[in-house]
Amino acid sequence: MSIDMNVKKLTKNAYRVTKHRGKTALRIRVPGGHLKVEFLPLIQKIAEKYGNGSVHLTTRQGFEIPDISFSKVDEVNKLIEPILQGMEIENGVQIKKTDEGYPAAGTRNVASCIGNRVCPFANFDTTSLALKIEKNIYPNNYHVKIAITGCPNDCIKAHMQDIGIIGTAMPEYDIDRCIDCQACLKNCKSRVTGAISSKNGKVVRDERRCIGCGECVGKCPTSAWTRNPKKYYRLIIMGRTGKKNPRIARTFMEWIDEKTVLAVIMNTYKFVEKHIDTTLPKEHIGYIVDRVGFPEYRRMALEGIVLPPEAKVAKQITWGGYQYEKDTFIK
Amino acid sequence: MSIDMNVKKLTKNAYRVTKHRGKTALRIRVPGGHLKVEFLPLIQKIAEKYGNGSVHLTTRQGFEIPDISFSKVDEVNKLIEPILQGMEIENGVQIKKTDEGYPAAGTRNVASCIGNRVCPFANFDTTSLALKIEKNIYPNNYHVKIAITGCPNDCIKAHMQDIGIIGTAMPEYDIDRCIDCQACLKNCKSRVTGAISSKNGKVVRDERRCIGCGECVGKCPTSAWTRNPKKYYRLIIMGRTGKKNPRIARTFMEWIDEKTVLAVIMNTYKFVEKHIDTTLPKEHIGYIVDRVGFPEYRRMALEGIVLPPEAKVAKQITWGGYQYEKDTFIK
Amino acid sequence: MSVMVEGGKLDKIILGLNSEYDIYAPVLKEKRGRFSDTDLIKYDKISSIEEIVWDKKSTYSPKEIIFPITQRLFYFTGDKQTEVIDNSKKTMIFLRACDINGISRLDDIFLKNGIEKDVYYQRLREKVTFVLMECSSSFDNCFCVSMNTNKTDNYSIAMRKDKDQYLVEIKDEKYNDLFKDKGGKVDFQPQFIEENAIKVTTPDVEEMPQTIYNHEMWDEYNARCTSCGRCNTTCIGCSCFTSTDIAYEENEEVGERRRCWSGCQVDGYSNMAGGHEFRKTKASRMRFKTLHKVYDFKKRFNKNMCVGCGRCDDNCPEYISFSKCINKLTEII
């Protein structure tokens, strides 16, 4: 029989149309990038039996198993049931039919840096937040890219995502513990934003310049700097690569809490739902915001949210990035 | 015995200092992100025996195996010999002692999107180029991040790298095969840079606007558009995240060949060698270029290179990105 | 007469013919495929038998030789008009049975439909000599047997490639001399594909039930089809075209009237001047195409337009199977 494959369904099933006729590639999500190695043998088996014995590690921290025949998709879907079970359902993701593969692919794997399970710079457990977000937003066909990074160094490249979540520390200063070694100051000056200056044998933090990396805490030999135990986040939005207007994400909110992060993300989906131009193949969120305007995005993103007192929200955003020609958005 | 660990050596050995005292994490390189699954059991074994049974998939397409005791580093180094053998040495990387783990970590794993082994949009085999580059530059302690993407869509986020290599297609047009369906035009207008316009019942490509994504070729139902079989690349440079000045990489060269890509990379290392400020902990290439100036980088990057005739080179670059305060670089 | 000829000798014959003939055959265009590092197989002039691709189906059919994608009809120079008249050599086309049968469909339209013959087509068509390429096995997506287009005797020469040797039947005696002393006589008659993996049943009705017009079977194509038009452009039978006048950019006094392939699947094909579009939805276009290929053409010309070459299925980027669509239609009726 000739292949008659509804490729739109196939791609929603987390398979992709490849360059090779009749061959597809399965994308396995690894929310937060953290994987129990007990799943590796299954991935190996699928690659060896149905693929070509290789996997591609994706930049979103998933596995892509290439070279699977269209005709084997159903079989593979049955096989990956333990992965759906262990990596999605056990994490609270709602998937009705567990033997039919991934129920959606639009919303991409929620990526995260290794976070404070390992990294000394990370301000929180990125993977755990990734799992919470995954639970809230997956499955979903809207094309949204979310990444989470433990500190403003942004190893995960959250600046290239639709929604980037940066863990920030609110550094608190005990002036009497400070010995004026200036380790924090020097580090902040050379590696961060120079938010710390020297004053009268102690240091002063310019809170409007501080990006909350928390490195002053790490550098301080007397614990004069400590983190406020509350978790703070910076939310950056609408970064992207793409062929039209690659640009880095810009700060939307600062010093917000996890509850707010999650609520803004849910509101963002509502924004997409309301404003997406369905006549286009798949309008990405960033282009919707461009089209509809940041103020409307801001309005919807904040809907129903009671902001924590420390929170700051961008009133306007200048996006920048590449605009290959003057008429990039004048058409 | 008390731990006396030269952590600088440890980190050069591709282990990292973690948040947990005396515990490290091993980073396994997967050049080009493409992995034979036969290596998975070894990774699993290390994670289970020496780590905590989990791995983190890094955004640079490697594995990070956390929670390994400092005291087990030598043992683990012996164990990963087959990985060094199979993923580095067999690929031509020179590693003298194969039982002492990775000989360097500064130059990061060369990342690449899945490329044209799978992706219909990719303009070349990204993984193969990644392997060639890996062979040329690894091991090296200079902190350099390189990523390769098959097309200007840049799924690998090459725009956040020190050196981003974008595979481009030189589309060639056979006017007599064109049926004026405008599939290329509409796609270019809505998804790319609008480089194609309609003229007299045929189309015209504005070569100064074309970013070489090659999508016109993919869209054309008559093969009026085909790729010039030569491989072309765009080289973008000095993108980064980081806490100081996150910014997207900017175009340094366009329409260059692979030979030039490789030569510019080697010259870039010479530039680092010459100009790095060794009094700093590890000065990243982007900051060296900022300090020394683009013209000097340009001069050294081009040294000894005979450019292909189509090649274009940036005369100057405006970097942009975040500058948190007006004095970010005035100190 | 049939002979067995070595490739080298065949090349000499071809070189000899080149003064009189443009010889077209499916050839490989390296890395000119839709995806990077993929090749394109299309018809082009050859000067060596080696250039011919035997083991794969060409992406595009040979129709473009006699029905060029872009064909100039008139040149306009100031107030003058000049008919464009083709002065090329005779053509010899290496092609398969399905395509020979496909060209007969083109003949129906261009030479038999209406009162007038399409002279532009006719002039190219009359130059053609067919060299039948024997299919050693059925390719993916072929269903020529179902369409009765697996066989033909409409050729002058037939050929089978057998490693470096070629078995050649010279059916048109005027070519006998070419092969004299070039190879040993053999008992060779081209074989035809007798079975395809894919089997298609065409609707066998005098008149299509009106219910088919709005039948839900077409609906799925609204979501699936992207109107790329590859099923039209790769089809040996599709003959639609659009005429355009242009004035050259360098001198608006000079211009041309030309025609280009168009196709019922492509956006705008059914547009009227003024904007009305008769077949807006992809479902309606799919219906139009399907009925044309396996139903209404037959009402007019007593044979189905579709020859089962399968190129539409080979090339559909959305993996829509036309053979499956035909079977679905037949089943519904």
Added chain:
Amino acid sequence: MSVMVEGGKLDKIILGLNSEYDIYAPVLKEKRGRFSDTDLIKYDKISSIEEIVWDKKSTYSPKEIIFPITQRLFYFTGDKQTEVIDNSKKTMIFLRACDINGISRLDDIFLKNGIEKDVYYQRLREKVTFVLMECSSSFDNCFCVSMNTNKTDNYSIAMRKDKDQYLVEIKDEKYNDLFKDKGGKVDFQPQFIEENAIKVTTPDVEEMPQTIYNHEMWDEYNARCTSCGRCNTTCIGCSCFTSTDIAYEENEEVGERRRCWSGCQVDGYSNMAGGHEFRKTKASRMRFKTLHKVYDFKKRFNKNMCVGCGRCDDNCPEYISFSKCINKLTEII
């Protein structure tokens, strides 16, 4: 007298003492550690015995209670100067044997070195009552036994935590009344650590060979040490400080003279006004510290400064082991 007291009753004793004493003990500061989601253990005032962390070593030693990190010496108001005199309550410090021995090193410097006593230290020091916390087992990096600092009898009260009960020896009889009727008498004497996993041999020389000055053993620290100063700040024995005068920002007429901890490992410590730096390299600083801790202090005070609490090793972000350094030095001599 020794008694066994329940935690609840001990809390009541503490509440009672609070009017007269600030009671300091190692307590847990949740999520205030160097890395996110890690805790800090440091000395602070307690009001319940429950607050005390027994099973882990504190990051910082108790020295900051008697030798505050920042200590004001004088206030300046216009032309007037006022000596800053501490009026706080008496202090009771829960601490371990090594730290009690460590404080004797501070006493050597502040009270015995030179002719003058450091009155600021003296005033705080005189308020102190030691409550010995018995170590149930040696912690990571401890080498008190090697330094002969595992034991002490310099305490008023000693305590062992035994689940919810506390075994208490009241050595200073003036505290007997506190415990009367609060618990049953037991036969309890604090035990001391008799062996550490880490063993250190200090250099046993009258005079350090001059060759040690430029010995290559120090070189590695140039690359390894980052001059963060944690080995100084966490050390119970380090007593160096730097004085600073400031005028307050809000009113330049008013200001203070204060002193802050400094340390030989920290950049600038050995700088002269005018810029000359005596110990520029990290190797030279490591040498200075090492010799001070296990050699020259002893020449002056007949005991090594280092008490083997191991906090330097606990906290070195570069994983430099001081115990290993001492052994290396001793081996070389």
Added chain:
Amino acid sequence: MSKNPFDFEKCEILAIDILTDIEFTFRIATSITPNHGQFCQVSIPKVGEAPISVSGAGEGWIELTIRSVGILTKKIFELKIGDFLYIRGPYGNGFDLDILKDHHVVIAGGGSGVAPVRTLINYLYNNENYASSVDLMFGFKTPKDILFKDELEKWGDKFNTIITVDDACGVDDGVCEGLITKYVKDIKLSEFSKMKVIIVGPPLMMKFTALEFMKYGVNKDNIIVSFERNMSCGLGKCGHCKIDEKYVCLDGPIFSYDVAEKLID
């Protein structure tokens, strides 16, 4: 060499009649004698070619009523008397006069649908007894869109003529308001069997008008419609005008409604 059917004739413009802002009638010099309802391919070289119904014909001339809807027609509108249009044709089947003879003929036209029946009406007008009776119904969007006003008046002298506009725009001009289907009932519908109804206009107008007549008992095979398609080659080659097995340029544009309604597009 065979005669080239794509070749075309250069014709001088003899007169231009401005009917509305966007509808002009061009009289051009030519010797062709089209049937009623036929069309020509009209072009300006280097601009384009379009199918235009013949709306008038006489000795050595024909008339083409052109609606300005695109680049070509816009260019044509810029032409002046003495300039040239280029035509080939006539194409298509045209109306079969024979079947109308001695019948009650109703001609219903919508908008520019009037053009292709103009010569037929004038024939019936000039041959008063050819049809047993003639009714004319013409629908336009607004009063200013009404075409051939003078002639409509002239025809009204002999034939029962109903002119409707979708929207009278407040002008009381003696025209009726509403779709023409509304006024079918006003036609004398006594002799169903012999009545011939010709409907020309946009597809939906034709469909609903036909249904309306059928409601009153007119047989499908007595209804005649004229299809508008983008006839391009006029020769049955280019495929643009194909519906089902029919090529409008060859087999049409005039179809009996019983044939037309069954065509699956």
Added chain:
Amino acid sequence: MSKNPFDFEKCEILAIDILTDIEFTFRIATSITPNHGQFCQVSIPKVGEAPISVSGAGEGWIELTIRSVGILTKKIFELKIGDFLYIRGPYGNGFDLDILKDHHVVIAGGGSGVAPVRTLINYLYNNENYASSVDLMFGFKTPKDILFKDELEKWGDKFNTIITVDDACGVDDGVCEGLITKYVKDIKLSEFSKMKVIIVGPPLMMKFTALEFMKYGVNKDNIIVSFERNMSCGLGKCGHCKIDEKYVCLDGPIFSYDVAEKLID
């Protein structure tokens, strides 16, 4: 309450002698009577405190020769006669006069190293027969850096006095060019065993000058040096001036070279 050793005395500035652009001598009113070579902690409240050698002393006053190198000394330079300096001290051991008695004393000073030996020289000048013989050697960078010019001339009357400059800047001012080590040979070095050599100046100058004298046979224990360190508390507490087991503020700044050379910093 115990006496606070950090407490300090408010002293009026009696005179200011501008030696060079960056070296002033302040005479202040105080009743302290420092030994030769001792230093005081000098401060301006709210600005800071610094160790300054006593360069002169008399009845009810001392002199402090201050080099402007930082914030505090810059502020001090802004003071005028009648303003106040704040001091505590004197600190340190000072020179042991007894060991110089009846010896050939050589005093070698580099730069501002002259200040701490100024009172000693004046003592020897005023008590001419205390030492058997006195040689003075002073090295400065350039002629304009020469301190105590008038006194140098005065001393030169009684003592063999060699003044050198590293760079004469083309001025022939009667001074020698070159490091003072070069001129050690010019000193009458007949009685090695009884010669006492006092060297004050930067660490390297002291080291190489001592070595030079030793080359000529002067014994280590007859060489006396004065250490410059950033003495801060002056009380042996703050640790800044510690070298090996020595606290410069307590055990120094004057050390016999045989002790000094062995100290491992």
